[in-house]
Amino acid sequence: MTSQISARTLEQLKYASTATLTTQLFRRGYRQQFLVGVMPLNPEAGAFAGEAFTLRFIPSREDRDWDLEDLAKRGEDNIQWEAVEQIGAGQVLVIDSRQDPRSASAGNMLMTRMMRRGVAAAVTDGAYRDGTEIAKMPFPAFCRANTASTRPAFHRAVDMQLPIGCADVAVYPGDIIAGDCDGVVVIPRDIAAEVAEDAAEQELREEFLFTRIDAGAPLWGTYPPDAATLREFERWRRERQGGRAPE
Secondary structure, eight states: OOOOOOHHHHHHHHHSOHHHHHHHHHHTTOOOOBOTTOEESOGGGOOEEEEEEEEEEEEOOHHHHOOHHHHHHTTTTOHHHHHHHHOOTTOEEEEEOTTOOSSBSOOHHHHHHHHHTTOOEEEESSEESOHHHHTTSSSOEEESEEOOSOGGGTEEEEEESSOEEETTEEEOTTOEEEEETTEEEEEOGGGHHHHHHHHHHHHHHHHHHHHHHHTTOOSTTBTTBOHHHHHHHHHHHHHHTTTOOOO
16 A cells, blocks of 8 residues: 655655755665756755656657657647646656756746646756746756757657656655755655654754854764763753753
8 A cells, every 4th residue: 555645744855955865865775865966947946845756758769759740739649748737736747868968858838837737846867948937937847957959859758657767766656756956855655754754853953963063063972963962952952942842
């Protein structure tokens, strides 16, 4: 049975930085879940977290993708468009573009359609076109590059909602994808809730540890904290919560 993901878990994952999330994943034996080189076109669009909706490209071929009359029909038998119309609100479109930025994985029309439908974000290990327009949208769109070339020049969309690779990271439909201005991380669905809880605790603790380092404390005994520093952290937490017991 597929585990349910609560709104609390998604909010905690949005609150945590991708650095914190990768640390939590590393502690659980996941060496590399970060999509290296995939960055936001608009860093001000904000952090996100949502379920993965996958789309896979293969190389285009002249007899399949270079028919100019067929291009004029675009919306017919177009799995890319089907994905954009089927993805649900709060989900994240993750595109396996084979790390090939020579032509676009999507453009501003598709981004606008997804944004208006409540999609959380769009991620590709290739490129987008209309980068100037997308960079002005309040929508998290992550890619490796910007290009003007149309998708059929090098890509053909062949299936959706199957396991894919994106930036050399395995992504399964329903995995949890979280991103911030530093990039995107893939969290296996079955451990998302525990990662979220521990990441929220780590974020709070590191907020305190930063104040200690910034005040001149040495790394040894502070980062990671020894017993004395942890006692200071608990006092700081209680004061921050107005004397209430930790939740």
